[in-house]
Amino acid sequence: MQAARHAPLTDVVELSVSAWFYRNRTIAGFDNPARSLYVSVRELVENSLDACEDAGVLPDITVDLERVSPKRANNRIESEPQVFRLRVQDNGIGIPRDVIPRLIGKMLSGTKFTLRQSRGTFGLGGSLALLHGQVTTQQPVEVVTGTAGATEGTRVVMRLDIEKNEPVVIEEERTIKSPDEHGTAIAFYLEGDWLRSKRKIVEYFAQTSIIVPYASLTFRAPDGRTYTYPRVFHSLPRPPREMRPHPRGIDVETLKSMVTNTRKKTLLSFMTSSFQRVGKTTASGLLRYAGFDPEMPPSQLTDEDLVGLMRAMASYNGFMIPSSDSLSPAGEELLKAGLQRLNPDFVAVSQRAPSVHEGHPFIVEVGVAYGGQLEPGMRLYRFANRIPLLYDEGSDVSTRVIRELNLKNYGLRPDDPLAFLVHICSTRVPYKTVGKEYIGDVDAVRREIQLGLMACLRRIGESVRRKHRAQRQRKREDRLLRYYTFMACILSDATGRPVSTTRLFGGA
Ligand SMILES: Nc1ncnc2c1ncn2[C@@H]1O[C@H](COP(=O)(O)OP(=O)(O)OP(=O)(O)O)[C@@H](O)[C@H]1O
Ligand SMILES: [Mg+2]
Structure with missing residues (x-):
């Protein structure tokens, strides 16, 4: 058997x-x-x-x-x-x-x-x-x-x-x-x-x-x-406001539950009351585009209709972009205060304008710190919704952006003491894992990080150049001073007249 x-x-x-x-x-x-x-x-x-x-x-x-x-003595066991x-x-x-x-x-x-x-x-x-x-x-x-x-x-x-x-x-x-x-x-x-x-x-x-x-x-x-x-900054970032969903990011199941729970009698009023930034004109435009009667009761939508409506919402390009009121960016002053903890010589920060990914708004904030107590070489600090991301740095979109930056253009070198900070805040951060460890390579996000870092690097580059110019100038002055002192001593020996330090070093 x-x-x-x-x-x-x-x-x-x-x-x-x-x-x-x-x-x-x-x-x-x-x-x-x-x-x-x-x-x-x-x-x-x-x-x-x-x-x-x-x-x-x-x-x-x-x-x-x-x-x-x-605690046991043996290290292996410990x-x-x-x-x-x-x-x-x-x-x-x-x-x-x-x-x-x-x-x-x-x-x-x-x-x-x-x-x-x-x-x-x-x-x-x-x-x-x-x-x-x-x-x-x-x-x-x-x-x-x-x-x-x-x-x-x-x-x-x-x-x-x-x-x-x-x-x-x-x-x-x-x-x-x-x-x-x-x-x-x-x-x-x-x-x-x-x-x-x-x-x-x-x-x-x-x-x-x-x-x-x-x-x-x-x-x-x-x-x-x-x-x-200890606290070094004494105010909270602007609190985020809870928003209705944006039509672009919606999935069929969510749409279905919204339709089931609505009290509105027509599709037009359902659209304007359930979604953010959808007024009568936008709602009528969408419903025309999707082929629905604006007066139709939402309860009559079949499963097939819901899929059709969702697809139309995903492809319709007459919507305003999602509001960024639901976000709570750190802000430039806060970022500067944060980066100052590293005790650098120079800090430059930049907050980018809000952008959108899959119907969710996001804001990228970046910063670059240079010199001071920073170690030589580049370091990257990644944050999402104010959480540090400490694993999978190699896979993160920011790492890719930084690898492609041409530091020479800014008068900087990879072994300079440089720290990069990238903060992305969003109502849905494009994490690759539920462990919230790294950000996926999303075009819109990548572009904002790139533009932000380039703006900071330009400012850092200028400050570093100014510092180097000042150093060179000081060296030149030192050299001249040494030369004049030498000449003064020779002339003093030859003429028997004492060297006037007031003339050499200035003063009353
Ligand atoms: N220290 C706290 N003070 C007040 N509420 C808390 C605290 N810790 C947890 N909670 C509540 O417990 C809930 C569950 O927390 P949990 O960490 O499991 O999930 P979450 O924070 O909502 O999401 P995530 O899985 O991303 O952490 C939170 O949504 C919050 O309402
Ligand atoms: Mg939690």
């Missing part, structure tokens, strides 16, 4: 969202204990920075990373995964009591699925870090949080039920607080590898302090060192 080659089809298993993400956690950067430690720190700090900006307050963030498993306690505290908006478990203990839940710039995008990062901690250490998560105006806060100890993607509250208590206090502290245990992640984690804080110079950051590392970055 032949053996059955397939399992019986009755053994159907469903994976919960969190089980699926945990199995595939490498897509979010949880590859190994070192990377997982770095990503966990980063995800929690990002959430805290978002929470502070949502509250409109200058961020004060303290991160404690403490090794809890015993570099093996160990258990850490990570605690991140902020003065952000805080989390209302009844939504703590859902926001923190459930994957794909969040408050950032809106059309405005934020660091969070997927409703995944922080929750996956906590899940990683739970799976590797079997310890629960502790959240202490409070919102402004309330006289009580909440302390919750909870677990994530990975099979159900549901939070399980183990302990809950009220805490007393003053109405002015607000913010969140999240503490949990996780497996990590400090020796192999130290460089990246420390670099993460250093780079965050450049793009978020309005934050005060403290990082207490497991090796006993404390890294502090």
